[in-house]
Amino acid sequence: MSxxxxxxxxxxxxxGAAGLVGSSVAQAQExxxxxxxxxxVLTDLTLCIGCRKCEEAxxxxxxxxxxxxSPEDKSVFDEIRRTDAQSYTVVNRFPNPDPDKPxxxxxxxxxxxxxxxxxxxxxVSAFSKTPEGAVTYNASxxxxxxxxxxxCPFYIPAYEYDKALKPRVMKCTMCHDRVKEEGKLPxxxxxxxxxxxxxxxxxxxxxxxxERIIRxxxxxxxxxxxxxEVGGTSWMYITGVPFEQLGFNMDLGITPYPEFTRGFLSSxxxxxxxxxxxFTGVYLFSRRRNEIAKEEGDxxxxxxxxx
Amino acid sequence: MTTITGENITFIEWLQDKLFLGMSFKExxxxxxxxxxxxxxxxxxxxxxxxxxxxxxxxAATTNLTDNNPWGMWIGVDVLCGVALAAGGFTLGxxxxxxxxxxxxPIVRPAVLTGFLGYFxxxxxxxxxxGRPWRLPYPMFVSYGTTSVMFLVGWHVALYLSCQFVEFCxxxxxxxxxxxxxxxxxxxxxxxxxxxxxxxTLHQSALGGLYLLAAKKLHPLWYTPFLPVFFLVSAIIxxxxxxxxxxxxxxxxxxxxxxxxxxxxxxxxxxLGKAAAMTLMGYFCLKVIGVAHGDHWxxxxxxxxxxxxxxxxxxxxxxxxxxxxAVRQERAGWVRFAAIWTxxxxxxxxxxxSMIAFNxxxxxxYVPKWTEFAVTITIITxxxxxxxxxxxxxxxxxxxxxxxxxx
Ligand code: SF4
Ligand code: SF4
Numbered sequence: 174m175s176x177x178x179x180x181x182x183x184x185x186x187x188x189g190a191a192g193l194v195g196s197s198v199a200q201a202q203e204x205x206x207x208x209x210x211x212x213x214v215l216t217d218l219t220l221c222i223g224c225r226k227c228e229e230a231x232x233x234x235x236x237x238x239x240x241x242x243s244p245e246d247k248s249v250f251d252e253i254r255r256t257d258a259q260s261y262t263v264v265n266r267f268p269n270p271d272p273d274k275p276x277x278x279x280x281x282x283x284x285x286x287x288x289x290x291x292x293x294x295x296x297v298s299a300f301s302k303t304p305e306g307a308v309t310y311n312a313s314x315x316x317x318x319x320x321x322x323x324x325c326p327f328y329i330p331a332y333e334y335d336k337a338l339k340p341r342v343m344k345c346t347m348c349h350d351r352v353k354e355e356g357k358l359p360x361x362x363x364x365x366x367x368x369x370x371x372x373x374x375x376x377x378x379x380x381x382x383x384e385r386i387i388r389x390x391x392x393x394x395x396x397x398x399x400x401x402e403v404g405g406t407s408w409m410y411i412t413g414v415p416f417e418q419l420g421f422n423m424d425l426g427i428t429p430y431p432e433f434t435r436g437f438l439s440s441x442x443x444x445x446x447x448x449x450x451x452f453t454g455v456y457l458f459s460r461r462r463n464e465i466a467k468e469e470g471d472x473x474x475x476x477x478x479x480x
Numbered sequence: 481m482t483t484i485t486g487e488n489i490t491f492i493e494w495l496q497d498k499l500f501l502g503m504s505f506k507e508x509x510x511x512x513x514x515x516x517x518x519x520x521x522x523x524x525x526x527x528x529x530x531x532x533x534x535x536x537x538x539x540a541a542t543t544n545l546t547d548n549n550p551w552g553m554w555i556g557v558d559v560l561c562g563v564a565l566a567a568g569g570f571t572l573g574x575x576x577x578x579x580x581x582x583x584x585x586p587i588v589r590p591a592v593l594t595g596f597l598g599y600f601x602x603x604x605x606x607x608x609x610x611g612r613p614w615r616l617p618y619p620m621f622v623s624y625g626t627t628s629v630m631f632l633v634g635w636h637v638a639l640y641l642s643c644q645f646v647e648f649c650x651x652x653x654x655x656x657x658x659x660x661x662x663x664x665x666x667x668x669x670x671x672x673x674x675x676x677x678x679x680x681t682l683h684q685s686a687l688g689g690l691y692l693l694a695a696k697k698l699h700p701l702w703y704t705p706f707l708p709v710f711f712l713v714s715a716i717i718x719x720x721x722x723x724x725x726x727x728x729x730x731x732x733x734x735x736x737x738x739x740x741x742x743x744x745x746x747x748x749x750x751x752l753g754k755a756a757a758m759t760l761m762g763y764f765c766l767k768v769i770g771v772a773h774g775d776h777w778x779x780x781x782x783x784x785x786x787x788x789x790x791x792x793x794x795x796x797x798x799x800x801x802x803x804x805x806a807v808r809q810e811r812a813g814w815v816r817f818a819a820i821w822t823x824x825x826x827x828x829x830x831x832x833x834s835m836i837a838f839n840x841x842x843x844x845x846y847v848p849k850w851t852e853f854a855v856t857i858t859i860i861t862x863x864x865x866x867x868x869x870x871x872x873x874x875x876x877x878x879x880x881x882x883x884x885x886x887x
Binding site: 255256257258290292293294295296297298299314315316317318319320322323324326328330331332333334335336337339340422424425430431433434436437438441444445448449452453455456459460462463 | 550580611618631633674675677692708
């Protein structure tokens with residue numbers, strides 16, 4: 174197994190002694206612009222027909238229960254769904270603002286962020302951003318604190334709340350093993366009948382997306398969702414209908430989430446070095462003061478006794 | 481084996497002396513039947529089966545947690561409030577042992593005990609909430625998530641619990657009559673206190689730091705980059721006001737054990753009230769700076785904004801004014817009242833951050849299940865019972881005649 178950067182830093186930080194905890198935390202926070210050549214997926218929302226074959230394929234390749242209700246049943250689109258412990262991906266339907274045009278279907282799954290919030294949140298490094306681009310999860314160390322669910326800006330990871338013994342966090346893996354070991358495409362990409370999903374190097378995908386937008390300026394909105402959002406993601410979207418109308422959060426900004434805690438974490442070594450000095454000083458000072466007070470008290474007693 | 485008075489006794493007698501307060505088992509058992517104990521038993525009769533269901537059927541059977549709301553009452557109340565309110569141990573410990581405020585010595589032991597038990601039961605509460613609680617030591621020994629604020633919290637709470645235990649040990653060893661051990665741990669007190677202050681500063685603020693990653697999920701009035709500072713300062717306030725509350729309660733309930741006269745005790749209460757008032761004022765200013773920093777004034781008119789104002793004006797500024805007035809007038813009773821008010825305000829703040837202002841814009845809102853309440857109440861009850869069990873036996877409120885005070 175190759176050692177990912179996070180794991181490596183984890184090991185160097187693992188010296189374990191309390192004093193080291195703080196400083197290694199700060200180290201691991203150095204800016205990381207991502208592995209070169211990493212893969213991603215581009216979803217073209219103008220192509221998706223809402224057949225939910227990707228949901229089916231995803232369940233199949235990941236040993237999840239088949240999607241409920243089945244893809245033929247269109248009532249599933251009556252409500253907006255999110256990913257859950259049984260489904261790594263869901264397709265939602267949004268009305269087209271232009272009533273003459275068909276509705277827009279949006280496939281939702283883990284975005285495989287360049288600097289994932291979930292990974293920076295996990296206290297046992299259960300998540301790794303692999304050099305291939307996927308963000309993977311390792312259930313064998315997870316303690317189930319669910320901080321990753323709290324942190325993910327896209328509301329993606331789900332938890333097996335109904336399991337007492339071995340509950341896991343559940344989320345899309347971008348079929349990391351399938352891609353890496355078997356040289357196959359992710360299940361959803363492979364099955365999509367209209368090529369709404371394209372798998373490839375992230376840099377190539379950005380170029381492809383830009384080309385489509387430039388060639389068809391009337392068809393596409395001039396924005397690649399995921400190019401810069403939260404510092405960039407491996408999974409990206411282009412669309413003909415404004416993203417805000419399709420349930421995309423446009424307020425996330427471009428700051429990678431680990432940045433939000435970096436300032437705090439780097440103050441830790443400072444506290445660890447300055448506080449002991451300061452409080453020992455205070456202690457010595459107050460002890461000396463008490464001694465002096467005592468001596469003075471004693472000597473005044475003596476004087477009283479003499480007189 | 482010897483008793484406190486030094487006579488030689490058998491093991492059974494020793495056991496009676498230590499565990500049954502010198503009574504025979506029958507006498508002791510009879511004395512246990514009080515209204516408080518009956519209520520406590522009833523609570524346990526509900527809570528223990530629920531605990532069983534939690535650990536055999538999982539979180540879904542006992543909580544309303546969802547994928548959108550992964551942290552509920554057990555984190556928001558048991559952990560966040562528990563840790564903040566247990567800050568009395570470190571606040572008072574450093575005042576007495578480090579800053580040399582000897583006059584507070586009579587109340588430092590109960591404060592340290594409250595702190596120690598507080599943390600201990602926070603960890604118990606956490607075990608209910610964790611998906612795989614038996615992996616609690618993983619971040620210490622198996623896998624290290626050094627980029628995580630939670631990693632910091634985990635380490636520091638574990639180390640701090642040990643520090644608090646060291647600070648509590650003198651009382652334990654005096655009770656057991658282990659003089660050599662007692663001498664040894666007393667020598668560690670200053671070190672443990674200094675280490676404890678460092679750890680407290682860090683993990684109290686780190687609990688606020690956890691929410692830094694909830695950037696777009698927490699309402700902007702509560703989300704600021706200063707969250708760690710807010711949590712630290714309000715925990716210091718929570719610690720002080722909890723000491724006021726807890727000491728007035730113990731003075732009433734365990735009055736027969738207490739040598740400190742009422743006047744002196746009131747003086748201490750007022751002194752603590754003064755410190756709390758000052759810190760509350762500072763905290764209020766910080767809250768205002770928080771709103772100004774994000775330029776969120778316009779949000780104050782919204783329903784969430786009014787809720788925010790209620791927290792900040794009604795439960796920070798108002799008890800602060802009452803404290804200032806009560807300290808000036810030297811009215812210890814009112815100081816105690818204001819302290820309880822402040823404690824409620826602190827709980828409100830933690831509940832707001834963890835539940836009400838969190839995901840405020842989602843239709844999917846979290847409301848705790850009754851079993852979540854039941855577990856929280858059970859844990860608090862067991863905590864109170866443990867506190868009482870210890871105070872009835874060990875030299876917490878009185879000074880052991882055989883030993884010199886630590887300072
Ligand atoms: S979308 Fe969420 S779960 Fe997926 S990598 Fe980003 S932060 Fe992690
Ligand atoms: S639930 Fe598991 S994977 Fe998620 S942050 Fe906690 S330990 Fe890490």
